[in-house]
Amino acid sequence: MTMATNGGLGRKLRMGIVGGGQGSFIGRVHVTAAVLDNRATLVAGAFSSDAARSKASAADYDVPESRAYGSYQEMLDRERALPAGERIDFVTIATPNHMHYPVAKAAVEAGFHVVCDKPLTLTLAEAEDLAKVVAGSKGVFVVTHNYTGYPLVRQAREMILAGELGEIQAIRAEYIQGWLRTRLESEGQKQAAWRTDPTKSGAAGCFGDIGTHAYNLGRFMTGLLPEAISANLKVFVPGRSLDDYGHAVIRYENGALGTVTASQISHGRENDLRIQIDGTEGSLEWHQEEPNKMTVRHNGKPHYLYTRDPNAPFTNDAGKVACRLPSGHPEAFFEAFANVYRAGFDAMAQAATGGAVEKKDTVYPNIHDGVEGMYFIEQSVASSKVGGGWLPLKHPLARR
Numbered sequence: 001m002t003m004a005t006n007g008g009l010g011r012k013l014r015m016g017i018v019g020g021g022q023g024s025f026i027g028r029v030h031v032t033a034a035v036l037d038n039r040a041t042l043v044a045g046a047f048s049s050d051a052a053r054s055k056a057s058a059a060d061y062d063v064p065e066s067r068a069y070g071s072y073q074e075m076l077d078r079e080r081a082l083p084a085g086e087r088i089d090f091v092t093i094a095t096p097n098h099m100h101y102p103v104a105k106a107a108v109e110a111g112f113h114v115v116c117d118k119p120l121t122l123t124l125a126e127a128e129d130l131a132k133v134v135a136g137s138k139g140v141f142v143v144t145h146n147y148t149g150y151p152l153v154r155q156a157r158e159m160i161l162a163g164e165l166g167e168i169q170a171i172r173a174e175y176i177q178g179w180l181r182t183r184l185e186s187e188g189q190k191q192a193a194w195r196t197d198p199t200k201s202g203a204a205g206c207f208g209d210i211g212t213h214a215y216n217l218g219r220f221m222t223g224l225l226p227e228a229i230s231a232n233l234k235v236f237v238p239g240r241s242l243d244d245y246g247h248a249v250i251r252y253e254n255g256a257l258g259t260v261t262a263s264q265i266s267h268g269r270e271n272d273l274r275i276q277i278d279g280t281e282g283s284l285e286w287h288q289e290e291p292n293k294m295t296v297r298h299n300g301k302p303h304y305l306y307t308r309d310p311n312a313p314f315t316n317d318a319g320k321v322a323c324r325l326p327s328g329h330p331e332a333f334f335e336a337f338a339n340v341y342r343a344g345f346d347a348m349a350q351a352a353t354g355g356a357v358e359k360k361d362t363v364y365p366n367i368h369d370g371v372e373g374m375y376f377i378e379q380s381v382a383s384s385k386v387g388g389g390w391l392p393l394k395h396p397l398a399r400r
Contacts (some may be wrong), residue, residue, distance in 0.1 A: 006039045007349025013040040016079060016088035016112075018072045018103050019095035021047035021057035023190050026117060027094040030144070031061060033337035034092065034115075039345050043067060044088050046075040072103045076110045090140070090348060093117055096194040097202050101126040104141075108133050113140040113348050115341065119212050119377060120370030122202045127374040131397055134367045140357055142344035143373070145216045145365040147273060149339030151308045151331065152294040154363075155319030156277075156284055157221045159296075165279030168222045171250075171258035173214035176272040180206075180244050180264040183237055196242050203381045205242025207233055210273070211262035211380070212373045215250075216365065217275050218260075219372065224252040225400065226393040231380040236265050248380055250393060291332055340364050360399055368399040 006012065015034055020027020027047070034040045044067040047057035051070030058068030069075035072091075079087045090113035093103050101121040107114050108130075120143055121127040134141045147153060160168060184192035194200040195209055202208050219226070228251045233243035244265045250258035263269070273288035282298045292308040309327035310320045322339050325331050343364035351357045360368055375395040383391045 007346050008353050009349040012038070013089045013345060013348055014044075014087070015040050015042045015090060015092060016044040016046075016075055017042060017061075017092045017094060018046045018075070018099070019048075019093065020045065020061075021053055022060065024094065025191065029334070029337060030092050030094050030115070030117070032334055033146075034341050036334065036338040037342055037345075039342070040090075044069070044075060044079055046070065046072045072099075073106060076106055076112070079112075080110050089113060089352070090115060090344075096200045097208070098122045098200045101130060105130055105133055108137050108139055108141065111137075111139070113142075113344075113351070115142040115144060115344060116370070117144050118216075118365075118370065119202065119208055119373050120367070121374060124371075124374045124378045127371045128397075131367050131371050135359065138351060138357065140344055140347040140351060141359075141367045141370075142340060143365040143367065143370040144337065144340055145213060145220070145369060145373075146333075146337040146340055147213055147217055147288060148220045148365055149322065149336035150286075150288070150291050151310075151319045151322035151336075151339075152286055152291060152306060153217070153221060153336075154322045154339075155306065155316055156286060156294060157223075158316045158318040159284075160222055160277065160279070164281070165277065165283065166281030167254065168224055168252075168277060168279045169256045170278040171218040171222060171224070171252075171256065171275070172277075173218045173259070173275045174261040174273070175210040175214040175263075176261070176266045176269040177210065177264045178266045178269040180237065180240075181267060183239060185240070196240055198241055201242060202377065204233065204246075204377045205235075205240070206244045206262050206264045207231075207246040207248075207380050208242075208377045209262075210264070211246055211248070211260055212376060213273060214260045214262060214275070215248075215376050216369060216373060217273070218258055218277070219369075219399075220365070221275065222256075222277060223400070224254060224256055224258075225398055226258075227251045227253050228390045229376070229379050229383055229393040230388045230390050231383040232388045233380060233384040243384075246380065246384070248383075251390075253394070291336070292330055366399070368397045371395055371397045372399065
């Protein structure tokens with residue numbers, strides 16, 4: 001999609017980023033995804049809270065030194081003071097968790113759209129307050145639960161919502177990694193250090209980092225509303241402050257049961273996110289590390305192997321829209337991330353051309369999904385503290 005068809009806007013959206021400085025992984029992913037469809041360009045950033053490091057990082061992104069800021073507040077103030085035709089349109093937040101809330105709130109209040117990494121905030125109270133701020137704004141707020149952007153995940157969602165699997169009765173989601181098998185945080189590894197620090201990561205470690213993805217994937221694909229949760233989280237690596245393994249059982253309002261398992265201590269596992277969904281008429285299975293294939297099963301029939309093919313008659317509209325390449329050419333992480341951005345850009349363009357912005361029923365994960373994610377984290381931690389006791393999981397802001 002070119003800027004000429006950028007939702008009728010007629011130009012590229014101008015992006016500012018907070019975080020993403022030298023040594024960052026997710027910042028570069030955000031920028032790559034945002035510009036993939038030629039609908040946005042990075043023009044400014046507060047790449048680090050250290051002004052010198054921010055300016056040094058700007059060169060890596062071809063951002064002029066004059067628009068490399070030493071703090072997010074400086075970026076918001078100076079960008080807001082620019083003429084409307086020059087200032088940024090949206091702010092991407094690619095920082096450790098503890099900075100999500102202050103940056104997002106300030107950006108929304110300054111009148112900018114926001115794309116925020118997950119989890120939404122450090123605490124549930126921050127998430128709920130931020131939701132109020134977003135509700136009172138005219139802006140678009142996107143949360144990058146990026147796995148919802150895979151073509152076959154969107155294909156599956158439409159199939160499930162159309163009743164092709166019948167009534168959904170079970171969801172099994174797991175996200176298994178092994179990179180924190182040892183105490184990397186004690187060796188100065190940047191990503192490990194903040195993810196295992198409660199002051200920067202929040203109440204949970206592994207469950208906040210990747211367990212939220214597994215839970216969100218089940219919510220997105222089935223649309224089932226949760227009712228209650230029983231969780232057990234554990235620290236297996238001695239001396240670590242936050243969980244590195246966890247398991248939760250979820251009861252859904254329709255009577256279905258779900259499980260979420262998350263690990264960062266399983267030898268040899270990389271980013272093994274997978275989900276299995278059982279319905280009365282069929283079941284399906286999808287693996288993130290092989291994202292262009294999905295298995296659908298019905299008793300007494302051959303198993304169906306769905307592939308990511310935009311031209312196949314079995315591919316529904318949601319799956320087709322999410323594809324960029326012909327079948328057989330692998331599409332994966334960057335493209336899925338970009339699909340979340342693309343849906344957000346559609347809403348931003350609509351807002352810029354005078355249209356009303358939908359806040360809740362969106363293709364992209366929004367502020368409501370972010371609040372749900374924080375509720376999932378805090379209720380998982382709370383349940384684990386009382387030996388896996390059942391606690392409520394349906395938040396008032398839950399997206400139906």
